[in-house]
Each structure stands twice: as structure tokens, then as C-alpha cells.
Amino acid sequence: MSHLRSMILISPELLLVLTALSLLLLDFLVRRKGTLAVAGAAGIFISAYVNYRLIKVGMTGGTIQGMFAFDGYANFFKLIFYTTLLLTILLSVKYLAIEKISAGEYYSLLIFSTVGMMIMAAATDLLMLYLGLELMALSTYILAGIVRGDRRSNEAALKYFFLGAFSSAFLLYGITLVYGLTGSTNLREIASALHSLKLAESPITMLSLIFFITAFGFKIALAPFHMWAPDVYEGAPTPVTAFMSAGPKAAGFAVMGRVLFDVFGGLQMQWSIILEPLAILTIAVGSIIALSQTNIKRMLAYSSIAHAGYALIGIVIGTPEGFVSTMNYLMIYMIMNMGAFGVVIMLKREGFSGENLEDYAGLAKRHPVASALMLVFMFSLTGIPPTAGFIGKFYIFMEAVYAGHIYLVIIAALFSAVSAFFYLRVVMYMYMKEPAGDISLSTSKTAGIALAFAVIMVLVIGVFPSLLLNFARNSFFG
Amino acid sequence: MVPLSWYIMLSAVVFSIGVLGFLMRRNLIMVFLSIELMLNSINISLAAFSHYLQSITGQIMVFLVITVAAAEAAIGLAILMAFYKNNPTIKADEINLLKG
Amino acid sequence: MTLPQLFFAYFAVSITGLSLLVVTRKNPVHGVLWMLVLFVHIAMLYLFLNAEFLAAIQIIIYAGAILVLFLFVVMLLNLRVEETERRFQWSWPVGLVAAGGYAVSLIFILVKITVFPQPGHYTIEKMQTEGNLMIIGKVLYTKYLLPFEITSLILLVAIIGAVVLTKKKQE
Numbered sequence: 001m002s003h004l005r006s007m008i009l010i011s012p013e014l015l016l017v018l019t020a021l022s023l024l025l026l027d028f029l030v031r032r033k034g035t036l037a038v039a040g041a042a043g044i045f046i047s048a049y050v051n052y053r054l055i056k057v058g059m060t061g062g063t064i065q066g067m068f069a070f071d072g073y074a075n076f077f078k079l080i081f082y083t084t085l086l087l088t089i090l091l092s093v094k095y096l097a098i099e100k101i102s103a104g105e106y107y108s109l110l111i112f113s114t115v116g117m118m119i120m121a122a123a124t125d126l127l128m129l130y131l132g133l134e135l136m137a138l139s140t141y142i143l144a145g146i147v148r149g150d151r152r153s154n155e156a157a158l159k160y161f162f163l164g165a166f167s168s169a170f171l172l173y174g175i176t177l178v179y180g181l182t183g184s185t186n187l188r189e190i191a192s193a194l195h196s197l198k199l200a201e202s203p204i205t206m207l208s209l210i211f212f213i214t215a216f217g218f219k220i221a222l223a224p225f226h227m228w229a230p231d232v233y234e235g236a237p238t239p240v241t242a243f244m245s246a247g248p249k250a251a252g253f254a255v256m257g258r259v260l261f262d263v264f265g266g267l268q269m270q271w272s273i274i275l276e277p278l279a280i281l282t283i284a285v286g287s288i289i290a291l292s293q294t295n296i297k298r299m300l301a302y303s304s305i306a307h308a309g310y311a312l313i314g315i316v317i318g319t320p321e322g323f324v325s326t327m328n329y330l331m332i333y334m335i336m337n338m339g340a341f342g343v344v345i346m347l348k349r350e351g352f353s354g355e356n357l358e359d360y361a362g363l364a365k366r367h368p369v370a371s372a373l374m375l376v377f378m379f380s381l382t383g384i385p386p387t388a389g390f391i392g393k394f395y396i397f398m399e400a401v402y403a404g405h406i407y408l409v410i411i412a413a414l415f416s417a418v419s420a421f422f423y424l425r426v427v428m429y430m431y432m433k434e435p436a437g438d439i440s441l442s443t444s445k446t447a448g449i450a451l452a453f454a455v456i457m458v459l460v461i462g463v464f465p466s467l468l469l470n471f472a473r474n475s476f477f478g
Numbered sequence: 479m480v481p482l483s484w485y486i487m488l489s490a491v492v493f494s495i496g497v498l499g500f501l502m503r504r505n506l507i508m509v510f511l512s513i514e515l516m517l518n519s520i521n522i523s524l525a526a527f528s529h530y531l532q533s534i535t536g537q538i539m540v541f542l543v544i545t546v547a548a549a550e551a552a553i554g555l556a557i558l559m560a561f562y563k564n565n566p567t568i569k570a571d572e573i574n575l576l577k578g
Numbered sequence: 579m580t581l582p583q584l585f586f587a588y589f590a591v592s593i594t595g596l597s598l599l600v601v602t603r604k605n606p607v608h609g610v611l612w613m614l615v616l617f618v619h620i621a622m623l624y625l626f627l628n629a630e631f632l633a634a635i636q637i638i639i640y641a642g643a644i645l646v647l648f649l650f651v652v653m654l655l656n657l658r659v660e661e662t663e664r665r666f667q668w669s670w671p672v673g674l675v676a677a678g679g680y681a682v683s684l685i686f687i688l689v690k691i692t693v694f695p696q697p698g699h700y701t702i703e704k705m706q707t708e709g710n711l712m713i714i715g716k717v718l719y720t721k722y723l724l725p726f727e728i729t730s731l732i733l734l735v736a737i738i739g740a741v742v743l744t745k746k747k748q749e
Binding site for chain 3: 006010017024064065067068102105108109112115119127128131132134135138139141142145146148203204207
Binding site: 480485486487488490492494495497499501502503505507511512515518521522526528532534537538540541542544545547548549550551553555556557560562 | 582586589590593594609623627629635636644648681685688702710722733735736739
């Protein structure tokens with residue numbers, strides 16, 4: 001009987017896997033690859049609906065063998081992942097046709113990556129955490145290099161793979177040390193063993209913590225482990241970059257939350273002290289180097305690095321409320337980042353990449369709607385009210401001030417102001433420069449739906465922030 | 479009776495040698511091999527802990543890590559081959575198309 | 579030095595020496611072959627630790643499949659030994675210092691490790707009576723069924739990836 005219950009708890013992920021497998025087969029049967037996207041979206045909706053029904057029926061709090069938890073924390077992050085996946089699929093349809101990427105494998109790899117992320121968010125055992133991370137990472141390595149003819153895509157996959165494998169080894173070493181100290185890989189058992197055996201002061205525990213932080217730092221692209229991100233984001237196909245900038249980052253934060261709060265709860269002072277300079281360095285590096293970028297994908301890569309730094313502040317302050325503000329920030333960041341990348345994707349045509357800043361010159365005159373969308377997203381990324389980006393930063397800064405980290409907030413706010421320069425530079429190019437030549441956009445119905453959703457959410461959350469924040473709070477504490 | 483710490487120190491030394499290979503070698507195949515070396519050192523450590531803690535979890539982890547390493551090797555080598563088709567070089571410091 | 583300790587000393591020295599050989603060979607084929615010897619030594623170490631199943635799959639999967647894959651790719655890419663004239667990167671002193679310092683600090687910290695928690699119930703006697711394979715089989719399909727299935731997904735992704743990245747394009 002308990003096996004049936006286990007299958008029910010994991011049925012959303014199972015349904016997504018089923019969707020991925022059927023897309024692989026459907027690839028042979030359909031000619032128009034747009035149908036695959038629709039089938040994929042249908043699968044996502046079914047899976048999300050099942051997840052919703054499970055919550056309503058009261059399955060929250062159940063676990064599979066203590067390893068996979070169906071709790072509010074996991075469900076909040078699953079919502080982020082579902083949305084990322086859906087938006088990426090919608091934005092990819094036209095891009096796949098232009099770049100001649102094989103659609104069945106592309107969509108199924110996206111779905112597998114998302115399943116990996118969901119497992120990461122729900123993992124209450126270090127072994128599950130590692131396997132979810134590997135599932136996500138391996139799918140994403142392939143996706144980064146899926147445009148086989150493009151040398152930049154090859155190089156992006158190569159760099160991503162090697163640095164990702166290196167960081168996975170560090171994560172495993174950390175897991176090994178913790179297992180050796182406590183005899184278990186279950187997060188709860190480790191926490192109680194560390195507590196009862198008074199191992200919090202042991203240098204081996206500290207060593208293990210450093211390994212974990214190093215591994216997570218690579219995955220989330222925190223400075224000084226961020227070196228791979230600009231190259232990989234620039235080289236990968238733009239929908240994959242959008243996916244990578246949102247999903248794996250949020251998943252990385254999800255596991256950081258569980259590991260740092262549940263396992264290393266006793267060492268909270270230590271990891272706060274370690275993470276604080278990393279957060280500042282990350283925000284600084286991201287904001288400053290973005291100033292000099294002329295390739296918009298690279299600029300958005302450094303922007304993603306900086307945003308990870310802002311989100312990290314919520315963890316640095318060490319309070320549960322702080323982490324709730326991080327969760328809030330991650331959802332908002334995902335939506336506005338996907339939106340910005342969505343506009344970048346639209347500029348891609350046959351033989352024209354549309355990735356340089358000059359390509360945006362005068363966009364407002366030719367395509368006012370697209371420019372207006374980009375304006376909203378750029379404002380949101382900067383953190384200008386009444387956009388969601390402002391709300392995200394506001395709540396993080398507010399929690400940080402409550403916890404006493406005034407200087408941290410001042411530094412972060414300063415860099416936020418600095419970042420306005422490179423975000424608004426795009427707006428300036430669009431509205432105040434003359435168009436160089438003929439700019440046509442590759443629009444598609446699905447991309448339009450995705451962008452409409454993103455811009456509506458950015459504005460709605462900007463005006464009614466408490467909806468999302470309360471949802472995050474209930475998920476964490478419920 | 480062999481002390482546990484001997485195994486762990488061996489594992490640490492081999493892990494460091496793997497890190498050394500990763501940072502120092504130009505040839506990407508050797509860099510990849512160094513990653514496999516790191517994973518093997520972790521396996522030694524896990525098997526040792528499993529033996530001394532009289533717990534089977536470590537051995538299960540070794541089993542799964544070996545499997546994941548096999549999958550990773552397949553994907554990594556596929557990426558390497560796809561890369562090599564377009565850029566016939568395999569030396570790490572000559573791969574700098576994406577520098578901005 | 580008792581006999582087990584003597585055996586372990588041999589393994590420690592040889593595994594360390596072999597791994598140094600692996601990372602310093604100029605010819606990648608030589609590196610892979612030294613790695614093969616290393617894997618056999620590691621498998622013997624697993625036998626030493628009462629993990630016969632692990633020893634078997636170490637040889638079958640790592641030595642028999644992964645290294646063969648490596649050799650395939652090395653030969654497919656047709657790398658000449660002369661091509662890799664300089665085998666270490668320009669920044670090799672940095673790597674050496676980093677890894678060296680790393681090793682030293684690890685050893686200093688980890689030498690104090692002792693067995694802390696309550697021992698579990700998979701004692702050596704139980705392993706020897708029931709058999710390593712039987713125990714792993716029982717646990718893998720009951721307690722660790724979910725990780726096992728996730729691993730199967732990972733392998734599926736690897737297959738998809740290998741095909742999608744290297745298949746001949748049908749234009």
C-alpha cells in the first residue's frame with residue numbers, strides 16, 4: 001500500500017516524464033513541430049493540475065522513504081519550475097525552426113531537466129539531492145550544446161560540462177564527509193546526529209560545509225565561481241540561456257535552503273559569515289562588468305550573476321523570514337528574466353543573431369510593442385517601481401534591515417543604482433537612436449502568449465505584492 | 479586493523495591529484511580523466527565509511543555514483559566530439575571563442 | 579605492521595603513484611591505460627573492504643565500459659602525440675600550489691577522523707553470511723528504489739544526449 005502512496009506523491013514528476021517520453025515518440029509522427037510544443041504544454045498543465053489536486057486533497061507533508069518530501073517548500077519551487085518550463089517551451093517554437101534544432105529531443109531534455117529540478121527541491125536526502133542535481137545538470141549540458149553547427153554553442157556546452165562536473169565532485173565530497181561523520185544521508189538524521197554528537201565545532205563539519213558552499217557557488221554562479229556563466233550564457237541557444245538563468249538558479253537556491261538551514265543549522269553563524277562577502281562580491285562583479293558588455297546575452301548573464309547575489313542576501317541574514325524573501329525574489333526574477341530573454345529571442349532571424357546592443361537601435365520606431373515590453377522588463381530588472389523587480393529587492397532589503405545588516409543593504413542598493421546604467425542603456429538605444437537598417441522580428445503566437453504572461457505578472461506583482469509574498473511565507477512555514 | 483583515517487587520507491590525496499590534473503593539463507581528455515579520478519577517490523572514501531560505520535548506505539551511494547559517472551562520461555565525450563567536429567583542437571587554452 | 583596494514587600500505591602507495599602517472603602522461607592513451615591499472619587496484623581495495631559487488635561493477639563498468647569509451651573517442655579524434663607538445667597549461671605552478679596546499683590542509687584536518695556515531699547493523703559477519711550482493715539487492719529495491727529509478731532517468735538522458743550531439747545530420 002505504501003508503494004501506491006509513494007507513486008501518488010511523485011505523480012506530478014511521473015506525468016512530466018511521461019510527457020517527455022511521448023514527445024520523443026511524437027517527434028516521428030508529426031511534421032509540424034509546433035504540435036510538439038502544444039503537447040508538451042498540455043502535459044505540463046496536466047502535471048501541474050495533479051500537483052494542485054494533491055495539495056487540495058491534503059497530501060502535503062508526505063514523504064517517500066524520508067527522501068522525497070511533498071511539502072509547501074517543494075511545491076513553491078515546483079511552481080517556479082513549471083512556469084520556467086512552460087515559458088521556455090512557448091518561446092522556443094520559432095527559434096527551433098530557425099536554428100533547425102531537433103524538436104523532440106529538445107523539449108524532452110527541457111522536461112527532464114525540470115524533473116531534476118523538482119527532485120532537487122523536494123529532496124530531503126543528500127543522495128536524492130545529488131541525483132536530482134545530476135539529472136538537471138546533464139540535461140542542461142546537452143541543451144547548451146544542442147546547436148551542433150554553431151561553434152559558440154559547442155564551446156558553451158564544453159565549458160559548462162567541465163566546470164559542472166568539477167563542482168559535482170566537490171558536492172559529492174561534502175556529502176561523503178557528512179555521511180562519514182553521521183552515518184546517514186537523510187537531512188533530518190544528519191541534523192540530529194550533528195547536534196547530539198556535538199559535532200558542530202568539529203573542523204570536519206566545517207570542511208564539509210565549505211565543500212557544499214563551493215559546489216553551490218558554482219551552480220548558482222556566485223563570485224568567485226562565476227567565470228563560466230557569461231561564456232555559457234552567450235554561447236548557448238537563447239531559449240536555453242533563458243531556461244538556465246531561471247530554473248537551475250532557483251533549484252540551486254532551493255537545495256541551499258534545505259542544506260544550510262536543515263543540515264548545517266547549528267553552523268548558521270559560520271555560513272552567514274562566509275556567504276556575506278560572497279554576496280557582496282557577486283553583486284559587485286555582476287553589476288560592474290555588465291557595464292562594459294555590448295552583447296546583450298552577456299550583459300544579461302552578468303545581470304543574472306548580480307541578481308543571484310541579491311537573492312543570496314536573504315540567505316545571508318540567516319532568518320526564516322529572510323529566506324522567504326529570497327523565495328519571493330526568485331519567482332519574480334524568473335519571470336522578468338524570461339521576459340527579457342523572450343524579447344532577445346524575437347530579434348533572432350535567419351542569419352541575424354540580434355544579440356548586440358546596436359541591433360536594438362531605434363527598435364521603438366519599428367516595433368513599439370516589443371520595445372514597450374523590453375522597457376518594462378528592463379525597469380523591473382533595475383528595480384524601479386511599480387514593477388515586480390522593485391518589490392523583490394524591497395522585501396529582501398527590508399528583511400536585511402530587520403536583521404541588522406544595514407551596511408549590506410546600503411552596498412546592495414548602491415550597486416542597484418549602478419545597474420540602472422546598463423539596463424536603461426538598452427531602453428535608451430531602443431527609444432532614442434535611429435534604426436540602422438530593416439529590423440524584423442520573428443514573432444510567433446506562442447512567444448506572444450509567453451511575453452504577455454510575463455509582462456502582466458511583472459506589473460501585477462509590482463502593484464499587488466502581498467499575494468506572492470504570502471504564498472511564499474505559507475509555503476515555507478506551512 | 480587498518481585505521482579509518484588511512485583510507486580517508488588516501489582518498490584526500492587522490493582527490494587532490496585529480497584537482498591537480500584538472501587545473502594543470504591542456505589536453506581536455508586528460509582533464510576529463512582527472513574528473514574521473516576525483517570521483518573514484520570519493521568512491522574509496524564512501525566504501526571505507528560504509529565498512530567502518532557498518533552501514534550499507536555508502537555502498538549504495540558508490541553504486542549510484544559509478545552509474546552517474548558513466549552517464550556523465552558518455553555525455554562529456556559526446557560534447558567533446560561535437561566540439562571537435564567544428565574546432566579541431568583539444569587544447570584547453572586554445573578554446574577562447576567566447577571571450578568578451 | 580600487521581598483514582592487513584601492510585597490504586593497505588601497498589595499495590596506498592600504488593594508488594597514489596598510479597594516479598600521479600595518470601595525470602602526467604603526455605599521450606592520452608597511456609593515461610587511460612594507467613587509469614585501467616588504477617581501477618583494478620581500487621577494485622582490489624573494495625574487496626579488502628568486504629564490498630565484492632562494488633569490486634565487480636568497478637571492473638565491469640568503469641574499466642570495461644567507461645575507459646573503453648575514452649579510448650574510442652581518443653582514437654576517433656585521432657590525436658597525435660606530437661600535437662600535445664606542451665602538456666601542462668601556462669598556469670601550472672598555480673595549479674600545483676593550489677592542489678598541494680589543498681592536499682596538505684585536507685590531510686591535517688582529516689587525520690583526526692574517528693568513527694563517531696552508533697554503528698549500523700550491517701556488520702562484517704552479516705555481510706559475509708548473507709553476501710554483499712544479496713544485501714545490496716535487498717536494500718536497493720526497497721529503501722533506495724526511488725534513487726535507483728532516478729538514475730535510470732539519468733541514463734536515458736545520457737543516451738538522448740549522446741545521440742543528439744553526434745548523429746549524422748539528415749539534410
